[in-house]
Amino acid sequence: MGITHLKQLISQKGYEKIKHVVRRDKLVLIFQLFYFLLLFLIPVVLYFLFKNYLPAILAHNIWHPAVLLGISVYYSAVWVFLFAAFLDYYLDTWIITNDRLLNIEQEGVFARTISELDLYRIQDATSEIKGIFPSLFGYGSVYIQTAGEKARFVLEQVPNPHELRKKIMDLAEEDRKFHNKK
Template identity: 25%
Template sequence: MGPHNSYQKFFHSYIVYPNTTFESQMEDEKLVLLVRQHPVTQLPWIITAIVLFIVPLFANIFVSELLSVRQILFANFFWYCLVFTYIFMNGLYWLFNVGLVTNKRALDVDYTNILFRDVSGTSIEDITDATAKTGGFLRALFQYGDVFVQTPGTLQNIEFLRIPLPDDAVAIINELMEEANA
């Protein structure tokens, strides 16, 4: 790859040459690309959280004659604990579900819940094709899509879903494939 200037876009959801390491990184392995879902794809849960945050303000008006102040405060406290847990968990899922491309391999790290992690990986030499797919108005407007990395036979295929600049990610993977096969 060319010069190693690190840069990030879209609230750190697309980082080229990030200045970081990861758990299973080999000594001579350099992280070239770190991707996570485009921030605009997080809007549904963010809007839901805002609505959930506002609900008690209106609900308090209707239950104020039925419940004591202490009961309302307890219900509100419990409700907001649930809302903050919802926000925290969704933020963690966005932050830790990443795609990594190094000079040696491609990795897809997915957390299905807070206790279970699925890491799929393949070496750059085993990659047969990298494809970017975008479709739809929002994907075109906000420049995000899916990247599919195919491997031969029964080897693990890698998917980077709803990431920013999928064409640029494919170009980086293709360049690494050319260097590995040279």
């Protein structure tokens, strides 16, 4: 990730250092790409079905151009939604500094949410790996309980959640010591 862009995005403070930049596990994107690959194959399957069982439709003077127009629209839409799904994955980021935890979430095409949490407000954290694929590939969620306005922060489908939880708690402890000295 471009570091200059990142610093501008979080309005980095003078004493603040970016410790971790976390994104959802790559397998989450791969599973979505596999789903879109199946969507791409649907018209191909339908074409062979029409060719073998309903050849009249492919020869019809109205249905044939209508089917072609429909397929053109279908592939255009699937390709654009695939890109939107990639952006939804790639623009979701959790940035952990020595002072804050930032949740930057792209919610669809028209919404983007940025939440901040001061590390010293973290009360406790829970990490969870649940399900067949998460267990096989080691990704899961980290739930952070806070004393702030937003009571719970969730880092979803992140790699090595147990390790990440420990890192967050260590940073929170250091930040609490820093604030207590003040």
